[in-house]
Amino acid sequence: MYGAKYVGRFDGGTVPLGSFVAKASEVITKGDWLSIDTTGLVDVAGADELLLGVANQTITGDGTKKVEVIMAMPGTKFLMDNDNDTETFAVGDQGEFHAIIGTTGAQLINTNSDSEAPSNTVNQLLCLEYNPQGFAGGIYDADTSIGLYTPVGTYFVSNYTE
16 A cells, blocks of 8 residues: 555544645645645655645646645544565554655655654654554555554644744
């Protein structure tokens, strides 16, 4: 399973949706984590970028076309697969902060990039549950590489002021 799959909110509220203009020539696949680039347009998020949300549709941007986004609000929950590249995803990853890896249509959790505390490179998602079952129909992979995550490194958290 590539990309993120929205499965709900802790408060039981409705899906938080928004629409934003995508960067010209940016290929965005449904399930991609998105960010806002330096020009104020949406593009596919990288490992060290603040998260805006998850693409709810597949488009190629032209600088004017909008993409529908499931917003990365505190308390939203997403299922994601782990890359298991060098470090294997395990129950001990619960409660750790992780970064994404991959490009459009192929984003995963980078199991080599995790920490017990957020940092400038491992601050995007918090692992809530190892191998969750029962979300949106159940099992996604035959193995145990799926985790339940909530976004923490987002525009809404980092830019919040009272």
